[in-house]
Amino acid sequence: MALSQSEVLAGLAEIVNDETGIAAEAVQLEKSFTDDLDIDSISMMTIVVNAEDKFGVKIPDDEVKNLITVGDAVNYITNAQ
Amino acid sequence: MSHKVVVTGIGATTPLGGDAKTSWTALLAGESGISSIQHDWFAKYELPVTFAGQAKVPAAEVLSPQEVKRLDPSSQFALVAAREAWADAGAPEVAPERLAVEFATGIGGVWTLLDAYDALKEKGPRRVLPMTIPMLMPNGPAAAIGMEISARGGVRTAVSACASSTEAVANAIARLQSGELDVVVAGGCEAGIHPLPLAAFAAMHALSRRNNDPAGASRPYDKDRDGFVMGEGAGVLVLETEAHAKARGAKIYAELAGGAVTSDAHHITAPDPGGTGAARAVKAALKQANAKPEDVAHINAHATSTPVGDIAEYKALLRVFGDHLANIPISATKSSTGHLLGGAGAIEAIFTVLAIHERLAPPTINLENQDEEIPLDVVTSPRKLSDGSILAISTSFGFGGHNAVIAFRSYQG
Numbered sequence: 001m002a003l004s005q006s007e008v009l010a011g012l013a014e015i016v017n018d019e020t021g022i023a024a025e026a027v028q029l030e031k032s033f034t035d036d037l038d039i040d041s042i043s044m045m046t047i048v049v050n051a052e053d054k055f056g057v058k059i060p061d062d063e064v065k066n067l068i069t070v071g072d073a074v075n076y077i078t079n080a081q
Numbered sequence: 082m083s084h085k086v087v088v089t090g091i092g093a094t095t096p097l098g099g100d101a102k103t104s105w106t107a108l109l110a111g112e113s114g115i116s117s118i119q120h121d122w123f124a125k126y127e128l129p130v131t132f133a134g135q136a137k138v139p140a141a142e143v144l145s146p147q148e149v150k151r152l153d154p155s156s157q158f159a160l161v162a163a164r165e166a167w168a169d170a171g172a173p174e175v176a177p178e179r180l181a182v183e184f185a186t187g188i189g190g191v192w193t194l195l196d197a198y199d200a201l202k203e204k205g206p207r208r209v210l211p212m213t214i215p216m217l218m219p220n221g222p223a224a225a226i227g228m229e230i231s232a233r234g235g236v237r238t239a240v241s242a243c244a245s246s247t248e249a250v251a252n253a254i255a256r257l258q259s260g261e262l263d264v265v266v267a268g269g270c271e272a273g274i275h276p277l278p279l280a281a282f283a284a285m286h287a288l289s290r291r292n293n294d295p296a297g298a299s300r301p302y303d304k305d306r307d308g309f310v311m312g313e314g315a316g317v318l319v320l321e322t323e324a325h326a327k328a329r330g331a332k333i334y335a336e337l338a339g340g341a342v343t344s345d346a347h348h349i350t351a352p353d354p355g356g357t358g359a360a361r362a363v364k365a366a367l368k369q370a371n372a373k374p375e376d377v378a379h380i381n382a383h384a385t386s387t388p389v390g391d392i393a394e395y396k397a398l399l400r401v402f403g404d405h406l407a408n409i410p411i412s413a414t415k416s417s418t419g420h421l422l423g424g425a426g427a428i429e430a431i432f433t434v435l436a437i438h439e440r441l442a443p444p445t446i447n448l449e450n451q452d453e454e455i456p457l458d459v460v461t462s463p464r465k466l467s468d469g470s471i472l473a474i475s476t477s478f479g480f481g482g483h484n485a486v487i488a489f490r491s492y493q494g
Contacts, residue, residue, distance in 0.1 A: 019150065052207075
């Protein structure tokens with residue numbers, strides 16, 4: 001069963017916290033991964049791979065550069081399920 | 082003018098303890114840090130050697146979850162020891178351009194490398210984590226320390242097997258003496274208690290197989306020694322010019338008076354039977370320290386507990402010290418810690434520094450029947466060293482024919 005947007009956000013926040021130590025509450029839809037959360041490209045790739053595992057989706061490398069905000073990623077994952 | 086180099090901070094995480102002081106106290110108490118390996122992964126490999134000197138305090142208990150995730154275990158140990166040493170030195174205020182790191186590892190990020198290879202084989206290239214290369218590279222520990230303390234005067238890594246971290250300490254001397262740098266954080270680390278290095282060292286019959294008696298397995302100079310015992314951890318020393326240390330009122334443990342590196346060009350694993358390369362390293366370190374062989378009051382020997390290595394080192398020492406060798410109290414602290422490979426020289430440097438600072442040579446355990454071919458004065462219970470100015474050396478030798486020796490002198494303000 002597909003997860004709701006808020007469930008995906010919660011799951012993604014957990015992955016981000018696990019990888020970077022950023023508090024899960026700080027991972028909000030409008031936040032930019034690089035500008036607001038200060039996540040580097042290496043961490044981003046790890047987050048993407050872990051998200052693929054967790055949500056059972058594929059996120060092609062070409063697509064990752066379009067995931068500017070947490071909301072972009074949540075929408076992509078929600079639609080790809 | 083040549084600056085005097087002094088030791089102002091120490092830090093360690095070893096099979097005897099999670100910090101330098103605990104390790105030293107356990108060493109003096111004659112404890113063994115060697116025990117059976119209990120990890121989940123262990124049973125499936127059916128290794129011929131079932132014990133090692135595992136870190137008394139796992140790095141994961143000290144570091145943040147993100148640090149553990151982003152650093153190979155070897156870098157984790159390095160960071161733990163470096164933080165302790167830096168704090169012990171009073172976190173010196175120093176211009177970043179005049180602060181450098183001289184670090185070492187024997188094997189590097191072997192856990193990261195082999196875990197990544199398992200992921201590649203089992204799950205494909207996409208599951209190889211992007212941090213794999215910076216985690217496995219042998220300069221990773223030095224770089225982690227350099228970032229931690231903002232060292233911008235160069236972050237270098239010596240890789241010379243079991244001589245690595247003694248070489249790293251020796252490498253710090255020239256740039257401090259010349260005045261190019263004020264402070265150097267030096268040392269080494271190893272995290273090689275992984276099935277592959279264990280299997281490989283066992284394949285060359287370098288490891289003790291005393292599986293029924295792990296605590297008695299590392300027995301340098303004993304007739305029944307049958308190989309070394311793998312250990313893990315790190316040791317770090319904060320080295321500083323005397324002028325810089327005094328200007329900030331730092332406590333000074335000892336002077337790093339000399340250090341030298343030579344090579345055998347004889348055989349990839351066997352020591353030169355004549356011990357000439359090792360002897361040249363001892364002589365060169367003493368010369369740099371402006372000392373004569375008769376000035377040496379204590380030796381922390383390499384003494385790994387292999388049948389061949391212990392005798393080869395004895396012959397090399399005899400070549401340098403002659404009759405005086407019989408008067409020198411010798412400590413073989415690998416009997417308690419096991420052999421930390423690229424971290425061994427650093428923790429033995431710390432033990433040597435503490436021995437002259439506290440005027441107490443640490444014991445060598447498990448010496449029940451001393452090999453008559455090695456008639457050294459081996460310290461078997463803590464022994465008082467003489468007052469006045471004393472000099473002590475620490476020796477390290479590694480596969481590849483590497484010889485490294487450092488000399489410390491007691492410090493009188």
